[in-house]
Amino acid sequence: MMKILFAASEIYPLIKTGGLADVAGALPLALRKKGCDVRLIMPAYNGILDKVAPIHNTINLGNPFGVGDLLLLESHLPENDTPIWLVQCQALFERDGGPYVDNHGLDYADNHLRFAAFSWAVAHIISNSTVINWQADIAHLNDWQTGLAAAYLHSWGNQDSAVVTTVHNLRYNGSFAQEKFYDLQLPHHMFNMHGLEFYGQFSALKAGLVYADAITTVSPTYASEILTPHYGDGLDGVLTAMQGKLTGILNGVDYDQWSPEKDALLAINYDKNSLHLKQDNKRLLLEECGLDTHLDQPVLGIVSRLTEQKGLDLVLEVMPNMLEQGCKLVLLGSGDKQLEAGFLELQKRYPQQVSVRIGYMEDYSHRLQAGVDALLIPSRFEPCGLTQLYALKYGTLPVVRRTGGLADTVFEGGDKANGFVFEEASAHALYEALQRTVEAFRDTEKWQQLQTNAMSYDYSWQAVTDQWLGLYQSLLNNR
Ligand code: ADP
Ligand code: GLC
Numbered sequence: 001m002m003k004i005l006f007a008a009s010e011i012y013p014l015i016k017t018g019g020l021a022d023v024a025g026a027l028p029l030a031l032r033k034k035g036c037d038v039r040l041i042m043p044a045y046n047g048i049l050d051k052v053a054p055i056h057n058t059i060n061l062g063n064p065f066g067v068g069d070l071l072l073l074e075s076h077l078p079e080n081d082t083p084i085w086l087v088q089c090q091a092l093f094e095r096d097g098g099p100y101v102d103n104h105g106l107d108y109a110d111n112h113l114r115f116a117a118f119s120w121a122v123a124h125i126i127s128n129s130t131v132i133n134w135q136a137d138i139a140h141l142n143d144w145q146t147g148l149a150a151a152y153l154h155s156w157g158n159q160d161s162a163v164v165t166t167v168h169n170l171r172y173n174g175s176f177a178q179e180k181f182y183d184l185q186l187p188h189h190m191f192n193m194h195g196l197e198f199y200g201q202f203s204a205l206k207a208g209l210v211y212a213d214a215i216t217t218v219s220p221t222y223a224s225e226i227l228t229p230h231y232g233d234g235l236d237g238v239l240t241a242m243q244g245k246l247t248g249i250l251n252g253v254d255y256d257q258w259s260p261e262k263d264a265l266l267a268i269n270y271d272k273n274s275l276h277l278k279q280d281n282k283r284l285l286l287e288e289c290g291l292d293t294h295l296d297q298p299v300l301g302i303v304s305r306l307t308e309q310k311g312l313d314l315v316l317e318v319m320p321n322m323l324e325q326g327c328k329l330v331l332l333g334s335g336d337k338q339l340e341a342g343f344l345e346l347q348k349r350y351p352q353q354v355s356v357r358i359g360y361m362e363d364y365s366h367r368l369q370a371g372v373d374a375l376l377i378p379s380r381f382e383p384c385g386l387t388q389l390y391a392l393k394y395g396t397l398p399v400v401r402r403t404g405g406l407a408d409t410v411f412e413g414g415d416k417a418n419g420f421v422f423e424e425a426s427a428h429a430l431y432e433a434l435q436r437t438v439e440a441f442r443d444t445e446k447w448q449q450l451q452t453n454a455m456s457y458d459y460s461w462q463a464v465t466d467q468w469l470g471l472y473q474s475l476l477n478n479r
Contacts, residue, residue, distance in 0.1 A: 002472055004031065004038045005136040005161070007122045009115065009145035010099055011042050013079070014051050016362070017098060018305055019251070019386045020143060020168045023218070026254035027468070029080055030461035034469060039134070041125075043093045043118050044073060044086035052086070053078050059131060061124055064185060065113060067091045070121050072132070085132070087121040100145075105337075112176040115145040115204060116184045123152035126161050138472050141165045144174025147208025151186055151196060154211040162475035165208035167217040169383050170226055170233045171309060174204030199234060209238060213475050215246045218384035219405030223248025231381055249468065250408060251384040252461030258366075258390045265366040270395075272455040275448060278370065278395055285371025289330055289355035297326040298441045300434075301372030301396065303365045303387050306335035306343075311378035311401060316342045317427035320349075322434055328353045332368055334360055369394045373447075374420070374437050378430050382406045389459045392418055395451035397440075399433050401425060409459060412436075418454040 010016055012025030028038040042048075049055065057074035064070065071088040087093070092114045097103045100111060108114060122139065126149070129135035139161045141149055150163050181191050181202045189195075195210060196202040209215055217223045225231035227240050239246060256262075260278070261271040267284055270277035279295055286293045300322070304310045316339070319329060323346075331343055331354075340358050347354040357364065369375070375391040377400045384405030388398040392409070398419040400406040410419040420440075422433040441447050 002036045002138065002469075002476070003134065003136045004028075004036055004138045004140055004472065005041060005122065005126060006038055006140045006142075007041045007119075007146040007149060008142045009043065009118070011040060011084075014042065014048055014077075015045060015099060017100070017360075019384065022254070022386055023168065023251055024142060026252065026257075026461055027465075028082055029254070030252065030465045031468060032080075032082060033462075034465050036469075038082065039136075040077075040082055040084040041122055042084065042086060043099070043114070044088040045099055046094050046096070048086060049073070051078075052076065052084060055086075061121055061131070064120055065117050065183070067113065067117070070117060072121060072125070074132070085125070087118050089117060092117055112174075112180045112204070113183050115174065116148050119146055119148035119204075120152055120185070122146060122149040123156065123158075126153060127156050127158050129160070136161045137476055139163045141208050141212070143168050144172055144203070144205035144208065147174060147204040147206070148184065148186075149208075150211035151184075151190060151207040155186055155190065162213045162472075162479065163211065164214045164216060164471070164475070165212040167205070167209075167215065167226070167383070169309075170205070170217075170231070170235055171381070173198065173206065173233060173235065175199075175201045176204075177201055203235075206235060206238060209235065209242065213245065213478075214471060215239070215242065216471065217246070217248050218251045219408045220248035220250065221407045222381075222383045222404040225381070225404060247471065249464055249471070250405060250459070251386060251389075252464050253386065253389045253393065253459050255393065255460055258369075258393055260370055260394045263366055263370070265363050266370050270370075272395065272452045275395060275451060278451075281367070281370040282373070285330065285367055286328070288367070291328055291330075291355055292352045297328060298374060298438055299328045299330060299372045300399075301368050301375045302329070302331040302333060303368055303375070304333045304377070306333045306339040308336070309380055309382070311380045311425060311430075312339055312376075313342070314378050314425070314427045314430045315376055316346065318431040318434060319346055319354075321431065322438075323350050323353050325438065327434075327438065329355070330368055330372055331356045332359075332361060332365055334358050369396055372396055373441060374399050377401070377406060378422075378425070379403060379406060380425050385409070388419070392454040392457050392459070395455050397437070397447075397450055397454060399430075399437055401430075409457075416453075417450055418457060419450075
């Protein structure tokens with residue numbers, strides 16, 4: 001039985017700021033269903049202990065960074081028994097605010113140390129199997145928060161496990177000033193261009209890339225995009241040099257959580273044979289938002305982090321025009337203050353047609369997906385994107401820019417048609433795509449055909465776990 005330690009800084013349903021949590025909550029489960037022994041490891045942020053089963057073992061890993069002892073707490077997820085280790089260190093992880101930022105949205109000043117300590121704990125249990133009486137075959141790292149684990153393993157001469165690093169987003173590269181490198185307890189010689197050095201700083205993500213046996217990213221298209229300067233965020237050179245160990249494996253959906261026929265968060269369930277019930281969800285959503293409840297106009301939706309990545313400034317540009325044509329907009333999101341203000345302003349101008357909720361609301365995101373007609377995702381880049389996959393299942397047609405995972409999953413025209421796609425990251429191109437969307441919406445038969453098509457796609461984890469098993473196995477064969 002293959003043994004995999006899956007390390008992530010957020011795991012649904014324990015804590016979530018974006019798609020990484022969804023993936024970390026679902027891929028390990030899919031692998032366990034295929035017979036793998038997968039165990040999770042995550043920092044013990046405030047409130048996490050209340051969400052897992054009672055701790056049944058505590059191991060003291062010592063105080064390698066001089067900020068307090070690192071404790072490894074052994075538990076499991078109540079929903080599905082997956083074993084999880086929580087790395088506890090009061091000074092580093094028990095804080096108000098999110099996993100990465102404080103209550104004002106500012107990065108914690110010691111993030112390098114917080115995630116160095118987490119990564120150190122990951123590497124420590126990989127390289128000392130007696131600590132937990134378990135030897136992982138694969139250390140599966142995710143994003144910059146776990147990248148330093150690959151560096152520790154390398155510096156300690158790890159022979160025990162193969163290291164896989166999955167890039168969910170290259171933009172967050174975990175780079176910090178050079179003087180902070182000396183806090184990491186890594187040998188000085190690793191601060192060079194073949195190691196962690198990144199334009200005079202050090203990058204925790206680069207560590208995860210350089211010292212991994214395999215690098216994956218979350219869609220085939222993003223895997224090729226990141227080899228170019230435009231999408232490479234300064235790491236395209238490094239990635240190109242290591243292209244032989246880079247693959248793109250598309251994310252999946254946990255359809256137990258995200259299916260309109262059994263979603264417990266919806267008042268009315270529906271499937272592709274009862275699309276009229278989606279209309280009821282639309283009415284309920286419009287009522288909940290206090291909008292005009294005529295169902296004959298298209299309702300556009302957005303569920304998103306509000307960041308430059310997501311291209312939502314383009315939506316602000318075209319929306320007044322779309323609203324004048326009778327569309328409505330329902331948005332759930334938070335992030336960039338300027339974007340938040342822009343959407344709130346739009347709501348003020350069009351109170352009958354625009355509803356904006358700033359914040360993070362898991363339950364409402366399901367009702368929104370079920371209630372809107374189309375979901376807007378005009379991303380400048382999108383490693384995979386999960387909201388378009390959820391939308392498809394809910395018969396909500398995605399309107400996307402052709403990039404990354406959006407390009408791999410949403411198609412306009414032809415047999416595969418399940419949404420609307422535009423090329424250029426411009427307000428004009430988005431506007432044209434929205435015109436095509438509204439035109440299709442006015443043709444009820446065509447729209448329903450597209451909805452049925454969209455709902456028939458299978459983007460489940462089951463469809464991609466064999467790719468993961470194949471990758472892990474090839475690494476073990478090469479050892
Ligand atoms: P990213 O990880 O870049 O944010 P994804 O599309 O991969 O983008 O995943 C986003 C995840 O976060 C989805 O599960 C989406 O429903 C959820 N999400 C984003 N913003 C919010 C919000 N404000 N409230 C609730 N869920 C949100
Ligand atoms: C990142 C990406 C998103 C991807 C998610 C899960 O947050 O921005 O595109 O779907 O990770 O892999």
